[in-house]
Amino acid sequence: MINIFTDEYFMKKALQEAEMAFAKGEIPVGAIIVVADKVIARTHNLTELLNDVTAHAEMQAITAAANFLGGKYLKDCTLYVTLEPCQMCAGALYWSQISKIVFGASDLHRGYEKMGTQLHPKTTVVRGVLAEEAADLMKRFFAEKRK
Numbered sequence: 756m757i758n759i760f761t762d763e764y765f766m767k768k769a770l771q772e773a774e775m776a777f778a779k780g781e782i783p784v785g786a787i788i789v790v791a792d793k794v795i796a797r798t799h800n801l802t803e804l805l806n807d808v809t810a811h812a813e814m815q816a817i818t819a820a821a822n823f824l825g826g827k828y829l830k831d832c833t834l835y836v837t838l839e840p841c842q843m844c845a846g847a848l849y850w851s852q853i854s855k856i857v858f859g860a861s862d863l864h865r866g867y868e869k870m871g872t873q874l875h876p877k878t879t880v881v882r883g884v885l886a887e888e889a890a891d892l893m894k895r896f897f898a899e900k901r902k
Contacts, residue, residue, distance in 0.1 A: 801815060
């Protein structure tokens with residue numbers, strides 16, 4: 756039997772969240788958190804709506820997943836996010852002890868890797884899943900903002 760629950764499958768769901776952010780005028784980053792092939796958190800950037808610089812998609816997803824699980828640690832969970840986390844989000848992900856992070860597009864200017872931020876030593880990272888689709892959405896968003 757073929758497992759349909761691949762990284763690409765879940766990243767498409769994160770991209771749907773990013774599209775929702777785009778439609779609301781938010782920077783189009785979407786995130787979902789999965790445990791045992793079940794989506795337990797689904798969100799996108801809400802910094803403009805909430806007037807809160809910390810309301811990144813990853814931060815929203817961490818909170819939602821912790822509430823769902825009834826605890827602060829996200830062991831055995833995977834975060835799918837369309838853009839490489841920033842250092843703030845990477846720090847929160849470190850403290851959550853999330854097992855795996857899968858991101859789409861790299862953020863060569865503000866990403867946690869560029870900034871030298873560490874993740875939890877037990878966290879696995881997969882880079883570049885549907886990166887082109889995620890990057891294209893960001894480019895489209897900022898092209899419209901510049902009009």
